[in-house]
Amino acid sequence: MKKHILIVPGDGIGQEVTEVGKKVLEKIAAKFGHEFTYDEALIGHVAIEATGNPLPDETLEKMRASDAVLFGAVGHPKYDNDPSAKVRPEQGLLKMRKELGLYANLRPIKLFDELLGASSIKPEILRGSDILFFRELTGDIYFGEKGRKNEGDTAYDIAEYSRYEVERIARKAFDAARTRRKKLCSVDKANVLETSRLWREVVQKLAPEYPDVEVEHQFVDSAAMMLIKDPKRFDVVVTANLFGDILTDEASQIAGSMGMLASASVGDSTGVYEPIHGSAHDITGKGIANPLASVLSAALLLDISFGLKAESDAIIAAVDKLLKDGFRTKDIADETTPADKILNTQAAGEELL
Amino acid sequence: MKKHILIVPGDGIGQEVTEVGKKVLEKIAAKFGHEFTYDEALIGHVAIEATGNPLPDETLEKMRASDAVLFGAVGHPKYDNDPSAKVRPEQGLLKMRKELGLYANLRPIKLFDELLGASSIKPEILRGSDILFFRELTGDIYFGEKGRKNEGDTAYDIAEYSRYEVERIARKAFDAARTRRKKLCSVDKANVLETSRLWREVVQKLAPEYPDVEVEHQFVDSAAMMLIKDPKRFDVVVTANLFGDILTDEASQIAGSMGMLASASVGDSTGVYEPIHGSAHDITGKGIANPLASVLSAALLLDISFGLKAESDAIIAAVDKLLKDGFRTKDIADETTPADKILNTQAAGEELL
């Protein structure tokens, strides 16, 4: 198969982990006889530094022209500590999502057996949990009008959802539930928010079309609690942009570490694959970042954008083997890990496939 | 001391647990020689049934005329499944918060030693954690304009914060941090929301007035993860209404159970004290609800509204003793709890003081 993949490392450890993700794609191409070509583009802080723009037109054009994008992370502490900055790395990420119509963000939360002990949650609570989140990614309070009034003394953000926006993400979630344990949990705050009431209405209206899927509605506060108390009760979860942002980061603890979690953003055109973790400037340049989330993002890319299931499974099996062989990156190591089994970013990549 | 306390049980298990909270207040009055008088009023679903109004004027007047309010819970599944209902129990709760100016919601997350095993989180992660949340309670997306447009096909909710609103809650949190471990974590989503950027600006501006308090800013997604990964790193947490709703429910797992967590809502006038848990209609009428959150809310009431620290401590010590004596309500019992140590709601109340 011939495919063109755009590598967009972005900021911080995004650079380090995406390099490993790309290496793994190269190994897969060699092994399975595919012809993948690559290009690279800038986004986020590094794009601002180079061009003044967090998402240069050139990057967007390259994304549109590619068959899939392997993405790193964006963000820089400089902006976090300056709430008044007008140009920010995250704008590049949000604009990319909007421009490419990436309305569905899939975040599979699956625990590798070997990491059962790495979580702060008890193994007996975790064992067997397997959740697939569908986070809406191009609407909600992220994209509504925002600004200041009263001479800057009042700030506002508008959350907005249309029926159409809710329906298309809900359908994706229903479809996925059908191929899994046939349970869908829709998370909202319908006892307070009008956007949530519309959300619930739409999901309720779709439910009769999926009689084989058991639908449950949960308030976001209660869901945040239940995820930790009893993660096994969840199968597919569908929720709005902001709630999805919070709940999936929280749920990373179910997988033992944020450093293991991949995501796929799909919609109208090119799909974008990226780790859930951020740019992590505190460990940038040390070579200790866990590259497995980027590697598993590459696996999602092969499966979802290219339909290469065997190749995708080969990557997952390789990650599993690495863990079974006792290797760990620093973030998932514990006091029982022998020093010679602790791998840096690059070495972890070399150990795979 | 002469004080007038209004009991507002509300819906579901609110009725059952508040009865126990009141009994404990009566015992304290007898023991310490205080004269507490009581009245009762309706809110939520029961108020809608009786008067058509989730917060009748009479209830509001009684609240204003009392020295403190012991509150239960509001909510009813009937409305949850009907997103189009115009009159809803929660409107009573929100109107109460607004009308009484209850802008600061204090939620202490403290683990009783005996419950170390009751949580889904590992004991070694939990041991020693002690967090005090300050959730802003009268602003944000809860109270901005909300509605529909495009013939009902688009829903919107406006989040809003003024400098003044952020400053008053932040000051309360800074003041509290001074009396504790001197660490304040302000949680926002300043990389996306304008309200969060204002929030961060205000907290940053106040920080130099509290040089003895170490201030940290965290994004809400990351905070949701950190709370579970390493709860001990938090001391005082201050955040907006919606984020506070989600994070404090999540944090209930740090305390072993939602059924143990009390909260205080304070501001311009009468303080309101209530469990964090909701109306829990699935267990209503069974007499098995854990009343300890209501009992601990009574303890907060005595301490914060009446300045009766010794009396408040007596309640906390009584709860501690009940647990040390091996008694449990169903929600905090486990397979090691002998059947004769499992108490129903009323019996748990009788065991105290």
Ligand SMILES: CC(C)[C@H](C(=O)O)[C@@H](O)C(=O)O
């Ligand atoms: C960086 C930030 C804007 C982003 C988000 O909130 O969507 C990130 O947290 C994510 O989850 O991809």
Ligand SMILES: CC(C)[C@H](C(=O)O)[C@@H](O)C(=O)O
């Ligand atoms: C019932 C609901 C409106 C309420 C809230 O969201 O504030 C509740 O969850 C709470 O935390 O007190």
